[in-house]
Amino acid sequence: MDFWRYSRQVALESIGFSGQEKLKSANVSVVGLGGLGSQVAMSLAAMGVGKLILVDFDVVSEPDLHRQLIFTEEHIGMSKVEAAALELKKRNSSVKVEPLCVFVDEKSAEKAVKDADLVLDCLDTLSSKYALNRACIEHKKALVFGSALEEYGMVSVFKPWVSACIECVYPNLSDEGLPTCATAGVLPQLVQLVGSIMAAQAVKQILGQNTLLDTLLFIDLKDASFEKVSLLRNPNCPAHLGLPLSYKNDVTEMCTRNGRRLLMLKLENPPKIEEALTKLSQNSVNAKLVGTQVLSFVDEQGSRFSYTSAGVLLAEISEVYSTIDEAKLVVERVSRMLN
Numbered sequence: 001m002d003f004w005r006y007s008r009q010v011a012l013e014s015i016g017f018s019g020q021e022k023l024k025s026a027n028v029s030v031v032g033l034g035g036l037g038s039q040v041a042m043s044l045a046a047m048g049v050g051k052l053i054l055v056d057f058d059v060v061s062e063p064d065l066h067r068q069l070i071f072t073e074e075h076i077g078m079s080k081v082e083a084a085a086l087e088l089k090k091r092n093s094s095v096k097v098e099p100l101c102v103f104v105d106e107k108s109a110e111k112a113v114k115d116a117d118l119v120l121d122c123l124d125t126l127s128s129k130y131a132l133n134r135a136c137i138e139h140k141k142a143l144v145f146g147s148a149l150e151e152y153g154m155v156s157v158f159k160p161w162v163s164a165c166i167e168c169v170y171p172n173l174s175d176e177g178l179p180t181c182a183t184a185g186v187l188p189q190l191v192q193l194v195g196s197i198m199a200a201q202a203v204k205q206i207l208g209q210n211t212l213l214d215t216l217l218f219i220d221l222k223d224a225s226f227e228k229v230s231l232l233r234n235p236n237c238p239a240h241l242g243l244p245l246s247y248k249n250d251v252t253e254m255c256t257r258n259g260r261r262l263l264m265l266k267l268e269n270p271p272k273i274e275e276a277l278t279k280l281s282q283n284s285v286n287a288k289l290v291g292t293q294v295l296s297f298v299d300e301q302g303s304r305f306s307y308t309s310a311g312v313l314l315a316e317i318s319e320v321y322s323t324i325d326e327a328k329l330v331v332e333r334v335s336r337m338l339n
């Protein structure tokens with residue numbers, strides 16, 4: 001153990017030598033590598049947390065760079081987990097990093113939690129948060145929840161198999177119509193602050209301290225204020241009642257970028273990257289590999305696509321297609337080549 005490296009945190013009464021050993025032995029899953037997850041991952045790696053499992057399906061894009069400080073211009077187009085793993089190893093070579101290019105849904109959430117001692121929910125959609133929450137109930141994993149939008153953020157800690165959970169607080173919501181960072185915007189310092197508070201809560205959980213357990217911390221950076229609210233298990237919580245999650249697999253519009261629609265589809269039977277490369281070339285599509293987890297290609301009308309090893313097709317649709325229905329047809333045409 002390199003105590004000199006960590007001496008300024010070992011000096012804290014709450015950490016000390018034994019706490020540093022606990023951090024070194026910890027295995028933490030960071031689910032979502034956007035603004036929150038990249039901050040959490042950088043902070044925990046720098047502190048010497050032994051192993052980080054990084055989970056995300058997405059690729060780095062230019063509008064991420066103002067707040068996701070782990071990424072640089074050279075990572076644009078790469079899988080977020082692959083780019084983040086490379087950066088974390090540069091910053092602390094003794095930390096083990098396992099990148100998982102996975103889209104978190106009901107089927108895959110188990111992969112994100114089963115090997116971890118602690119799970120951090122840094123996701124930005126409710127459907128994925130619900131799926132992760134259910135997996136944490138089933139596998140009895142403590143969950144640090146976070147969210148950040150506009151200038152408002154929230155952090156809480158759940159031990160959802162014994163106490164409250166995300167669906168106790170936010171039951172039966174759908175992502176449709178809810179604002180996102182792409183539509184409503186987000187203050188970069190908010191995600192860094194919320195991510196830092198989540199990382200601090202992760203450290204406290206590893207050390208056996210329950211400071212935000214079943215408590216919601218509300219952060220308002222517009223007003224520079226913090227507030228805490230106690231949470232109880234909701235007797236009508238769909239997760240605790242064991243009700244099924246509503247599951248929909250359709251082309252989803254994520255946002256508009258430079259007047260171009262950005263659409264996403266999780267494929268039903270996703271091919272591996274090498275198979276996808278073959279299938280695309282059989283359809284006369286010339287795709288190039290970005291890193292090891294992403295295929296990038298452009299169609300004749302100028303729509304740009306990324307296919308990630310999570311089985312997700314991301315499409316930036318050409319301006320030629322103005323309606324959402326036309327845009328969806330473009331995605332469906334390419335998905336048929338891959339399925």
Ligand SMILES: [Zn+2]
Pocket residue numbers: 164165166167168169233234237238239240
């Ligand atoms: Zn619940």
